[in-house]
Amino acid sequence: MSEQIKKIVIVGGGTAGWMAASTLSHMLSGMDCDIKLIESEQIGTVGVGEATIPPILLFNEMLGIDENLFVKETQATFKLGIEFVNWKKIGHSYIHPFGDFGVTFDVRPFHQHWLNQRSKGYGRDLFDYSLMVQACHKKKFMRPLRDQPKSALAGINYAFQFDASLYAKFLRQYSEKRGVERIEGKIESVAQHPETGYIESVTTDDKRTFDADLFIDCSGFRGLLIEQTLKTGYEDWSKWLPCDRAVAIPCEKIAEPIPYTRATAHEAGWQWRIPLQHRTGNGHVYCSQYMDSDKATDILLENLDGKPIADPNHLRFTTGHRKKFWNKNVIALGLAAGFMEPLESTSIHLVQTGLARIMSHFPNKGFVQADIDSFNERTLYEYERVRDFLVLHYNLTERDDSEFWRYCQNIERPETLDRKIEQFAGHGRILENGNDLFGTASWLAVMYGQGITPKYYDPITDQADPQKVNAVMEQIFSAISNGADSMPRHFDFIKENCLTL
Amino acid sequence: MNQLRRIIIIGDSIEAWLPAAYLRARLPSDDYQITLIETAENSIANNGDILARPTSKNLHHTIETAEHELGSKAKARPALCAAITNDKGATINLPFGNYGVDREGTEFQHLWKFSGSEKPLSEFNLALVMHKASLFIPEAPKGAPAYDYGYILDEQGYKNILKSKANAKHIMADTLSVKHGVHGIDEIICNDISHCADLYIDARNIDYETAWQNNHLKIIGGFDAFDHQSGMRLHRIQMAMERLFKLWPDREFAAIEIAEYNRLEAAQSVHMKDMNLLLQQNVQGCSDALTRKIKLFESRGRIAIEDFEIYSKAEWIAALSAMGIVAQNYDRLAHRIDAIALAQWVEQLHAAIANVVKQLSDRKTRKH
Numbered sequence: 001m002s003e004q005i006k007k008i009v010i011v012g013g014g015t016a017g018w019m020a021a022s023t024l025s026h027m028l029s030g031m032d033c034d035i036k037l038i039e040s041e042q043i044g045t046v047g048v049g050e051a052t053i054p055p056i057l058l059f060n061e062m063l064g065i066d067e068n069l070f071v072k073e074t075q076a077t078f079k080l081g082i083e084f085v086n087w088k089k090i091g092h093s094y095i096h097p098f099g100d101f102g103v104t105f106d107v108r109p110f111h112q113h114w115l116n117q118r119s120k121g122y123g124r125d126l127f128d129y130s131l132m133v134q135a136c137h138k139k140k141f142m143r144p145l146r147d148q149p150k151s152a153l154a155g156i157n158y159a160f161q162f163d164a165s166l167y168a169k170f171l172r173q174y175s176e177k178r179g180v181e182r183i184e185g186k187i188e189s190v191a192q193h194p195e196t197g198y199i200e201s202v203t204t205d206d207k208r209t210f211d212a213d214l215f216i217d218c219s220g221f222r223g224l225l226i227e228q229t230l231k232t233g234y235e236d237w238s239k240w241l242p243c244d245r246a247v248a249i250p251c252e253k254i255a256e257p258i259p260y261t262r263a264t265a266h267e268a269g270w271q272w273r274i275p276l277q278h279r280t281g282n283g284h285v286y287c288s289q290y291m292d293s294d295k296a297t298d299i300l301l302e303n304l305d306g307k308p309i310a311d312p313n314h315l316r317f318t319t320g321h322r323k324k325f326w327n328k329n330v331i332a333l334g335l336a337a338g339f340m341e342p343l344e345s346t347s348i349h350l351v352q353t354g355l356a357r358i359m360s361h362f363p364n365k366g367f368v369q370a371d372i373d374s375f376n377e378r379t380l381y382e383y384e385r386v387r388d389f390l391v392l393h394y395n396l397t398e399r400d401d402s403e404f405w406r407y408c409q410n411i412e413r414p415e416t417l418d419r420k421i422e423q424f425a426g427h428g429r430i431l432e433n434g435n436d437l438f439g440t441a442s443w444l445a446v447m448y449g450q451g452i453t454p455k456y457y458d459p460i461t462d463q464a465d466p467q468k469v470n471a472v473m474e475q476i477f478s479a480i481s482n483g484a485d486s487m488p489r490h491f492d493f494i495k496e497n498c499l500t501l
Numbered sequence: 502m503n504q505l506r507r508i509i510i511i512g513d514s515i516e517a518w519l520p521a522a523y524l525r526a527r528l529p530s531d532d533y534q535i536t537l538i539e540t541a542e543n544s545i546a547n548n549g550d551i552l553a554r555p556t557s558k559n560l561h562h563t564i565e566t567a568e569h570e571l572g573s574k575a576k577a578r579p580a581l582c583a584a585i586t587n588d589k590g591a592t593i594n595l596p597f598g599n600y601g602v603d604r605e606g607t608e609f610q611h612l613w614k615f616s617g618s619e620k621p622l623s624e625f626n627l628a629l630v631m632h633k634a635s636l637f638i639p640e641a642p643k644g645a646p647a648y649d650y651g652y653i654l655d656e657q658g659y660k661n662i663l664k665s666k667a668n669a670k671h672i673m674a675d676t677l678s679v680k681h682g683v684h685g686i687d688e689i690i691c692n693d694i695s696h697c698a699d700l701y702i703d704a705r706n707i708d709y710e711t712a713w714q715n716n717h718l719k720i721i722g723g724f725d726a727f728d729h730q731s732g733m734r735l736h737r738i739q740m741a742m743e744r745l746f747k748l749w750p751d752r753e754f755a756a757i758e759i760a761e762y763n764r765l766e767a768a769q770s771v772h773m774k775d776m777n778l779l780l781q782q783n784v785q786g787c788s789d790a791l792t793r794k795i796k797l798f799e800s801r802g803r804i805a806i807e808d809f810e811i812y813s814k815a816e817w818i819a820a821l822s823a824m825g826i827v828a829q830n831y832d833r834l835a836h837r838i839d840a841i842a843l844a845q846w847v848e849q850l851h852a853a854i855a856n857v858v859k860q861l862s863d864r865k866t867r868k869h
Binding site: 028031360361364374419423458459460 | 834
């Protein structure tokens, strides 16, 4: 196998850049491959992706990272779900939990039995059957009891909320230990092959030139290589996700951190609140067509839990993605690849899956087009599924208190989303495709949370004896409720295991 | 809710009796009436033997049919692969087991290629090797390439099993006519008597284009030599029933659910058609997915798995290799393992497989 990739240059640090560096240095260790990461301290990182979803555990595991150490080093907290406040209507809230509702029985999903019971006047709410929701309300957390598969506590599913800049620093240490060379500098020029257009080298402002076989573009929104150099083009998804600005500001923490992220809908967007060990991350994502930056900043400042500890950081973006995520010998990751607001904490996850795809399509210098096409198709498929899930939150609203929300109510849904909603609205069915990121429990939480009540339930559930079903559901509720009660408080768990000193 | 209670199934082969047995198992309540109208019109020929793929174990679990029952009543013999003879007379074996053993997240075909082994890849597939030697054990020994197995069944015996499980009202039709109306089938006139149902499952050999319309669900295809040899004949009936049960309708027959059923049916048909074209060594008119699959395999031996995939990676490798497509390269992650150590390990694995086969052959000879 000649023509191996021998040199990789990652352009840009930040979360995406250092995730790429750590993954590549780990996976390609001992393979005679030189990896350099070029970043400039003068260029700030966006760092809004501070909340994650459960697959991040696989990423850490793949790298062999000690979880307690990772939590300490990044001032992290644990996360069991996302609370959506004022999305359905003002004053309403629900939690999208990580993990299932109840347990499947009588060959039908739990929620179908619940819908059936509910049609007969049975009173408990769906969210009462989620261990993660109950734990969120009680501010509890512990790791799952994997060695006790019959316990309700075996099903705990979690992710992290962390300081993105500390995460980048943590991964930088990891990468440098494995041979990644960090280059301080701003990229001033890019050289392309005169015929193929492939990138040959980049030159920094201090006139150092770095050539490579493969370039990973983690340069953020501007897409230094993928867009500014290769003119790949951008697919604009604003018609589905119209927010195009954000203002971010951290504040002092005021209470013990809670094990969930909160997303509060406002007049023309929404506000995130991510509790960390040492501070709380906040931001206001909004649509500039309906709100100016001063008002957006005022709303954010009025809704902070504590005193601001930095100046507001204003960001502009266009929701969408590059027409090709991999173009010639450049692969874009993170904001350079595309942007979708962090409503469901997917930013870091998309970097993670992008890296997994790079590894499963790893090229040699020949850059086979079939590999590139496959990478691009699969990445686009994933972006589209995330897009659908985000649009769902906006589109299924009863809010009509502003122009923005009236627009959202009338968004023309992508066909794939429309099908999903119609299927649920009928018999409460949620049918997964093979490669969906968000599973049944996630769709159920948000579709029900946003106010869809299926017209019917699955007819098959009528076969079961309703009294027996009722008894089973009560048992499930008790197991979940007792399980949540028995968990330690979230902050106590941190103090016990992984408090940042 | 307007529950669907009465089901009429029309046909006379396993295409009819399998749905009857499956639905009886899933809908055990007496509230559900299942009637099977057996008609010789548009009959599906009995082929003597039928291949049940490993996935049929789920089906047999559902209809409470144990392996020994398949053995005693349907002369079940284990099948480690689907042996398909194409139009050119070549036989291609699609294995129900893996090629070699993956290591450190890298699939074996890449490790094999990197190791430079001169042994053919097929010799690292225990299912194929045992099939070739007419040997069988239900489970691969520890450390050997994993496999599963299906069955070759006597079709008539199998049909009798399904009949006994179906416990359906059975009508032999001397004459049969189907009356269609605006909302699908209105009634069936059988032996001059009218029969009505909420749902009609049509398992006759009729070339329908759409699988499900209103109250009329058809068991589509599965009647040609490829379907028969590949095990798709039984598999697609099983899939149809599992899909139907997942989307079990009420008498309103929601269009969105029928559309979903048809979408999944179509996706499945595309995979089957692609595999058939590949095995016939004529991929003209194949789907984009197969074109992609071929190119990806050609470049680096990778197998792309699509949504609602039917065939395993090993089956695709066997089919692509049979077509003469050779991977030009391999996944570089194979280099994570030291080349010399890898080459030794690959040879050891080959020897271990040969040893399994030898032991089984010796045992067979002694028994004989």
